[in-house]
Amino acid sequence: MLFVGIDIAKYDHVIGAVDERGRSLSKPMAFKNSQDGFGRLASYLDGLSENKAEILIGMEATGHYWLACFCFLSERGYEVAVINPLRTDAMRRFKNGGRVKTDAIDCAVIADTLRCGDFEPSRLADEKMMSLRQMTRLRQAMTESAADLKRQIIVALDQVFPEYGTLFSDMFGETSRAFLKRCPTPEECESIDIRTLTNLLDRASHGKLGREKAASLKKAAKGSCGIRLAGDAFSFQIKLLAEQIEFIEGQTAEVDAKIKALLDEIEPLILTIPGISYKLGAQIVAEIGDVKRFRNAASIVKYAGINPSKSQSGIFEGDANHITKQGSPYLRRALYLAAMAQLKCKAPLYDYYLKKRSEGKAHREALIAVARKLVHVIYAVLSKQEPYDPAYSSTNENSTL
Numbered sequence: 001m002l003f004v005g006i007d008i009a010k011y012d013h014v015i016g017a018v019d020e021r022g023r024s025l026s027k028p029m030a031f032k033n034s035q036d037g038f039g040r041l042a043s044y045l046d047g048l049s050e051n052k053a054e055i056l057i058g059m060e061a062t063g064h065y066w067l068a069c070f071c072f073l074s075e076r077g078y079e080v081a082v083i084n085p086l087r088t089d090a091m092r093r094f095k096n097g098g099r100v101k102t103d104a105i106d107c108a109v110i111a112d113t114l115r116c117g118d119f120e121p122s123r124l125a126d127e128k129m130m131s132l133r134q135m136t137r138l139r140q141a142m143t144e145s146a147a148d149l150k151r152q153i154i155v156a157l158d159q160v161f162p163e164y165g166t167l168f169s170d171m172f173g174e175t176s177r178a179f180l181k182r183c184p185t186p187e188e189c190e191s192i193d194i195r196t197l198t199n200l201l202d203r204a205s206h207g208k209l210g211r212e213k214a215a216s217l218k219k220a221a222k223g224s225c226g227i228r229l230a231g232d233a234f235s236f237q238i239k240l241l242a243e244q245i246e247f248i249e250g251q252t253a254e255v256d257a258k259i260k261a262l263l264d265e266i267e268p269l270i271l272t273i274p275g276i277s278y279k280l281g282a283q284i285v286a287e288i289g290d291v292k293r294f295r296n297a298a299s300i301v302k303y304a305g306i307n308p309s310k311s312q313s314g315i316f317e318g319d320a321n322h323i324t325k326q327g328s329p330y331l332r333r334a335l336y337l338a339a340m341a342q343l344k345c346k347a348p349l350y351d352y353y354l355k356k357r358s359e360g361k362a363h364r365e366a367l368i369a370v371a372r373k374l375v376h377v378i379y380a381v382l383s384k385q386e387p388y389d390p391a392y393s394s395t396n397e398n399s400t401l
Helices: 035-048 067-075 085-096 103-116 127-160 174-182 186-191 194-204 211-222 231-266 268-272 278-288 297-304 329-344 350-358 363-384 390-394
Strands: 002-007 012-018 029-032 055-060 079-083
Touching: 002 035, 002 103, 012 035, 012 103, 029 035, 035 055, 035 067, 055 067, 055 103, 067 079, 079 085, 079 103, 085 103, 127 231, 127 278, 127 329, 174 194, 174 231, 186 211, 194 211, 231 268, 231 278, 268 278, 268 363, 278 297, 278 329, 278 363, 297 329, 297 363, 329 350, 329 363, 350 363, 363 390
Parallel strands: 002 055, 055 079
Antiparallel strands: 002 012, 012 029
C-alpha cells in the first residue's frame, strides 16, 4: 500500500508519498489549485502506481480549500481520507517535536499519519444534503450578521438616546424599527409632528399603538440625557443599520423556506423529537450527514466535540467537567441550542436535566449532559428511520442503541 499526503492551501498544494515502511517514494511536488495543477497531480499519482487501489490519499480538513482537490481525486476513483489536523499535529510532534513546519514536511507528516492510523476513505454528502448544509450555515452567518448590526445600534443609542431601551418591549420589533428609521435621535423625535408620529406608530403596530405612545416617546426624548454632539452622524448610522437588519431578515425568511423544503424531503423524522424545530433539526441533520457513517451515538457525540475531556497523571485524575470541543462547531452549537429548547418546552429530557442538577452538576454541565443524551435520541430516530419513541429518552448514555 502507498500512502500519499497532500498539504492543502488556498492557491498551492504540496504532495508527497511514503511506502508501508515510511520510506519516501519521491521528492515532494507543489501544484496549483487549478485544472492545470490537478493535471500535474494526476500525473504524479500515475507515476506512483497504475493500480489506484494501492494508493490511499490523505489531506487535512483545512477550511474549505480541500474540497476541490478531494472531488477531483474521488471522481477519478482514488480513495481519499480527510484527516483531523489534531491527528497530524500529534504525528508532527512525534517526528520532530513540532519545531519544524514546512509544506514539504507537512505532506510527509500527513502521509505518515495515514500510514500509522486507522483511516477509512471519506465520503462527501449527496447533493441535497450538501445543499441543506450550505443553507443552514448561510442562515447562521446571516443571523450572526444581523445580531452584530443590532449591537452597533445599541451602542449608538446608548450614547445619544440612553433611555430608548425602556421605550419598547422589543427594541428591534416592527414598531421600534419603523421609529428608528424615521427619528432615532431625541432631537428628531422632538421635532417630528405628533400627528405624523402617531400615524407612523399606528401603521407599524397594526393599530396597537397610537397618540399615547407618541406622546410618551416625545416626553422621553425631551428629557433624554444623551449627548448632543454629532447628531446627524448618529442618526445616519442608526437609520442605515436598521435598514440593513430589515434587508437581512427578509433574505433570512427566503433561506428558511429553502431549508424547510430540503428538510421535508431529506429527513423530516427529526421533527418528531420534542423540542426540535425546523431550524435546529435542519442544522443537526445537515452537520451529521449520512448517519450510517457513525458506528453509534457515542461517535456523533465525539464528532460534535461534546464528549468529556479527562486528564490523568500518576495518582492524580482530573474530573470530566469540560468538553473536548474538538469536533464540528456547527453541530456542537446546534445540539447546545436543542438542549436549551428541551428545558424551555419542558420536553422529556427536562427531567434528565433536573436529575443532573440534583446530583450537584452546574447548569452548563447539566445542559451538556442533556445534549449528549439528545444525540442518542437523534441517532435512534435517524438510524432506525422511525418517529420518536419516548423510550429513546430513557436510554442509557453509554448504550450504542
